[in-house]
Amino acid sequence: MxxxxxxxxxTFYEESFEGLEVMETGLLDLDIGAADTxxxxxxxxAAHSIKGGSGTFGLNEVASFTHLMETLLDELxxxxxxxxxxxxxxxxxxVDCLRExxxxxxxxxxxxxxxxxxxxxxxDATLKGDDSAVTAEATETVQExxxxxxxxxxxxxxxxxxxxxTGNDPLRILRELxxxxxxxxxxxxxxxxxxxxxxxxxxxxxxxxxxxxxxxxATLDDVFAWVEDDCDxxxxxxxxxxxxxxxxxxxxxxxxxxxxxEAISGELVVERRKTDRRGGDRRGGExxxxxxxxxxxxxAIEKVDAVINLVGELVITQSMLSTxxxxxxxxxxxxxxxxxxxxxxxxxxxQEDVMRMRMLPISFVFNRFPRLVHDLSNQxxxxxxxxxxxxxxxxxxxxxxxxxxxxxxxVRNSMDHGIEPSVEERLAAGKPEVGTVWLNAYHxxxxxxxxxxxxxxxINAEKVLNIAIERGLVTPDAQLTPEQIxxxxxxxxxxxxxxxxxxxxRGVGMDVVRKNIQSLGGSIEIASEPGKGSCFTVRLPxxxxxLDGQTVSVGDQSYIVPLISIVESIQIxxxxxxxxxxxxxxxxxxxxxxxxxxxxxxFNVAGATTEDEDALLVVVEAEGKQVALLVDDLHGQQQVVxxxxxxxxxxxxxxxxxxxxxxxxVALILDITGMVQLAKGQTEQSPPTGGEPEAA
Amino acid sequence: xxxxxxxxDESNVLATxxxxxxxxxxxxxxxxxxxxxxxxEIKGWDAVTPIPNTPEYMKGVINLRGAIVPIIDLRQRFGxxxxxxxxxxxxxxxxVVGESKERIMGIVVDAVSEVYNIPTSELQxxxxxxGVVSVEFVRGLASxxxxxxxxxxxxxxxxxxxxxxxxxxxxxxxxxx
Numbered sequence: 001m002x003x004x005x006x007x008x009x010x011t012f013y014e015e016s017f018e019g020l021e022v023m024e025t026g027l028l029d030l031d032i033g034a035a036d037t038x039x040x041x042x043x044x045x046a047a048h049s050i051k052g053g054s055g056t057f058g059l060n061e062v063a064s065f066t067h068l069m070e071t072l073l074d075e076l077x078x079x080x081x082x083x084x085x086x087x088x089x090x091x092x093x094x095v096d097c098l099r100e101x102x103x104x105x106x107x108x109x110x111x112x113x114x115x116x117x118x119x120x121x122x123x124d125a126t127l128k129g130d131d132s133a134v135t136a137e138a139t140e141t142v143q144e145x146x147x148x149x150x151x152x153x154x155x156x157x158x159x160x161x162x163x164x165x166t167g168n169d170p171l172r173i174l175r176e177l178x179x180x181x182x183x184x185x186x187x188x189x190x191x192x193x194x195x196x197x198x199x200x201x202x203x204x205x206x207x208x209x210x211x212x213x214x215x216x217x218a219t220l221d222d223v224f225a226w227v228e229d230d231c232d233x234x235x236x237x238x239x240x241x242x243x244x245x246x247x248x249x250x251x252x253x254x255x256x257x258x259x260x261x262e263a264i265s266g267e268l269v270v271e272r273r274k275t276d277r278r279g280g281d282r283r284g285g286e287x288x289x290x291x292x293x294x295x296x297x298x299x300a301i302e303k304v305d306a307v308i309n310l311v312g313e314l315v316i317t318q319s320m321l322s323t324x325x326x327x328x329x330x331x332x333x334x335x336x337x338x339x340x341x342x343x344x345x346x347x348x349x350x351q352e353d354v355m356r357m358r359m360l361p362i363s364f365v366f367n368r369f370p371r372l373v374h375d376l377s378n379q380x381x382x383x384x385x386x387x388x389x390x391x392x393x394x395x396x397x398x399x400x401x402x403x404x405x406x407x408x409x410x411v412r413n414s415m416d417h418g419i420e421p422s423v424e425e426r427l428a429a430g431k432p433e434v435g436t437v438w439l440n441a442y443h444x445x446x447x448x449x450x451x452x453x454x455x456x457x458x459i460n461a462e463k464v465l466n467i468a469i470e471r472g473l474v475t476p477d478a479q480l481t482p483e484q485i486x487x488x489x490x491x492x493x494x495x496x497x498x499x500x501x502x503x504x505x506r507g508v509g510m511d512v513v514r515k516n517i518q519s520l521g522g523s524i525e526i527a528s529e530p531g532k533g534s535c536f537t538v539r540l541p542x543x544x545x546x547l548d549g550q551t552v553s554v555g556d557q558s559y560i561v562p563l564i565s566i567v568e569s570i571q572i573x574x575x576x577x578x579x580x581x582x583x584x585x586x587x588x589x590x591x592x593x594x595x596x597x598x599x600x601x602x603f604n605v606a607g608a609t610t611e612d613e614d615a616l617l618v619v620v621e622a623e624g625k626q627v628a629l630l631v632d633d634l635h636g637q638q639q640v641v642x643x644x645x646x647x648x649x650x651x652x653x654x655x656x657x658x659x660x661x662x663x664x665x666v667a668l669i670l671d672i673t674g675m676v677q678l679a680k681g682q683t684e685q686s687p688p689t690g691g692e693p694e695a696a
Numbered sequence: 697x698x699x700x701x702x703x704x705d706e707s708n709v710l711a712t713x714x715x716x717x718x719x720x721x722x723x724x725x726x727x728x729x730x731x732x733x734x735x736x737e738i739k740g741w742d743a744v745t746p747i748p749n750t751p752e753y754m755k756g757v758i759n760l761r762g763a764i765v766p767i768i769d770l771r772q773r774f775g776x777x778x779x780x781x782x783x784x785x786x787x788x789x790x791x792v793v794g795e796s797k798e799r800i801m802g803i804v805v806d807a808v809s810e811v812y813n814i815p816t817s818e819l820q821x822x823x824x825x826x827g828v829v830s831v832e833f834v835r836g837l838a839s840x841x842x843x844x845x846x847x848x849x850x851x852x853x854x855x856x857x858x859x860x861x862x863x864x865x866x867x868x869x870x871x872x873x
Contacts, residue, residue, distance in 0.1 A: 557745075557746065602748070602749075603748030603749065604748060604749065605748070643762070643763070643764045644764070645747075645757070645764055647763065647764065647799070648763065648764060648765050648766055648799045648800045648801060649747075649757065649764070649766040649799075649801075652747055652748070652749070652750070653749060654748065654749075655747070655748070658745070658757060658764045660759045660762065660764075664759055665743065665745060665759065666744075666745040666756075666757050666758060666759050666764060667745065668745065668747065668748075
């Protein structure tokens with residue numbers, strides 16, 4: 001019976017990536033010098049599962065690579081080797097490499113052989129006990145490598161049936177091999193059909209050989225050079241009796257000698273020329289398969305059970321109501337009301353529970369940060385530790401996906417700009433040597449709040465202001481509060497890094513962060529105390545699928561304004577509108593001029609109120625700018641489910657989506673960012689830079 | 697009686713190859729046909745939610761079982777005289793296959809007519825009308841019971857201008873953003 005293994009492949013990849021995360025987390029948690037055996041065990045088990053799985057699925061490269069890691073972990077576990085920083089770093093790099101290999105396999109791309117071989121060599125060298133090889137170049141001599149080949153080779157040679165048609169004769173190869181040394185040959189005749197069915201032009205035999213003698217790999221390759229495409233060939237060095245891995249030549253060493261062709265990474269590496277070749281061909285022919293990756297989430301059983309229970313209740317309520325409906329008379333009105341109430345409760349609970357299924361703990365985002373901080377602190381030469389709290393705070397999957405990049409940027413920013421560059425500077429400020437970056441998440445109202453905090457220098461308001469003036473972002477005589485100055489950091493093209501570094505400071509930083517967060521319907525704030533540190537607070541809605549909306553009417557149309565962007569709604573008094581040089585209208589609100597957008601005009605809606613006194617102004621804010629929308633009336637607030645306009649139509653300017661109201665009709669949701677853009681085009685007069693504290 | 701007739705009609709319909717079946721509708725006295733497999737639903741005219749700043753023929757969007765579906769007035773799309781929507785006015789909801797994805801769109805027509813079997817071999821290439829309906833939207837002409845049926849290429853019809861607008865929109869938003 002054959003089983004289609006490919007159906008399990010996706011699961012294998014998912015589990016392997018999870019395993020890699022476990023390994024990574026475990027490695028980062030390891031205490032150098034005094035590691036917890038249980039921790040190492042966890043890492044070991046993860047590696048072992050990946051090895052087993054990849055072997056099953058024929059990913060031999062992955063399996064052999066993991067085997068090396070596993071061997072090293074085994075030594076760590078048994079206490080034969082101390083947990084040292086170089087070893088942990090090497091293992092971390094190996095985890096990265098393994099992840100790349102798996103990704104490459106998943107997308108059917110070619111593997112980065114060079115990187116793999118290099119790491120394999122380092123692992124080999126480490127296993128051999130030469131710790132210095134991890135950092136320093138491996139410096140083995142060819143003589144050592146020679147010893148390894150001296151013991152001989154194990155060769156599995158399976159010609160494909162059409163071998164004869166290519167003009168090759170396996171017998172010639174066997175004869176040539178015989179001349180190289182002592183050759184033990186075992187023929188495999190299992191594929192041989194009954195005599196009457198033999199096609200004399202096809203090859204049915206396979207051979208397993210042991211070639212003893214001092215033979216170089218290149219010589220063997222020469223022998224098989226003509227047939228390597230037409231056979232399955234495995235050439236492995238014969239294992240020596242003692243310290244097998246130690247005797248294997250290191251590819252790095254061989255490369256130094258300019259004999260990269262000979263690169264063999266110990267007895268564990270099985271060369272599968274055929275497979276490699278196929279992988280290479282595919283790269284050219286096929287595009288990545290990632291299009292089929294629809295994404296999946298793991299949901300806790302309890303959540304699914306809760307939904308099933310609720311569906312059960314819903315069915316009961318429904319059948320009760322339909323029974324009631326069959327013989328209805330007015331005497332049963334109370335019963336009907338009760339039933340409808342129950343139905344409403346069921347539906348609401350069901351909605352909540354289904355939404356909860358999409359909720360993931362924020363730790364899915366946070367998990368990558370220990371590694372990021374670890375790598376960055378090495379790269380920056382700063383000692384930084386990461387403290388995380390509130391990892392179990394749940395947030396919608398769509399939000400977690402889009403949250404990662406902005407958070408990475410904020411953490412990098414804190415480490416690069418926030419934490420003092422030198423220990424001396426920290427000590428002088430009376431702070432501990434090791435800097436700290438905090439990541440904290442919690443729920444507040446309908447939002448999730450994420451704080452990225454550091455105990456670094458804080459934001460130098462003066463410096464920020466000077467740069468802003470230099471870049472022409474504000475006028476030199478502008479009087480700004482510290483908050484407004486901090487806000488300048490989010491202006492496009494602003495970067496305080498004196499030296500543009502690899503980590504941050506490409507000048508495309510914080511404005512993109514704020515834009516991304518705002519596109520999720522969230523906001524970001526800065527608090528900073530010079531010399532003490534800074535704190536970036538990100539506020540995001542719990543879900544992107546549902547929005548709290550305010551219904552407004554313009555003429556005969558209703559629109560939904562996202563509640564989060566509404567600052568206030570006001571009735572207009574006569575004469576508060578000003579026209580600015582024929583460009584547009586502004587409205588004076590508490591000594592500040594806000595551009596007015598008449599919805600009826602921009603959307604060409606008929607029947608809107610013409611008298612300004614009857615209309616209402618809804619002041620909304622996006623990208624730190626305020627705009628007043630002129631509408632006829634305000635209606636109720638309600639939660640609406642966001643539907644995409646692009647699914648069947650296209651993006652519409654000023655509209656971010658649509659929703660279905662209680663009566664089944666469609667209402668459009670206003671795109672506040674688009675409205676602000678619109679106002680910008682409509683009037684040159686834009687409010688002063690920065691958000692207004694009173695509006696927040 | 698009516699019910700029995702419908703059943704008979706349906707069995708007739710099922711007897712022949714579905715690929716050659718067309719739903720026809722009336723628009724300004726002419727009969728037009730669309731591939732019946734593309735028809736999702738036929739609805740009576742109902743209020744739509746207009747979308748601001750879109751072409752006149754774009755009537756708006758409706759809620760079709762939770763999906764937001766745009767509705768296009770075919771008379772206006774073809775530049776024909778306007779006709780007040782009456783009791784026979786219907787929206788035909790169609791599946792449109794575009795370059796990248798399938799979309800659901802609706803067209804408003806004067807009335808639905810019949811279901812005909814028209815073998816592909818009987819489709820004649822359209823002559824140049826020089827106006828009303830651009831030839832590029834017409835897949836062919838067929839004669840059924842001495843009537844002419846204009847078979848429309850809905851993929852082309854409902855993708856052409858809409859897609860152009862789409863490109864403009866995404867470009868301008870790109871510039872702004």
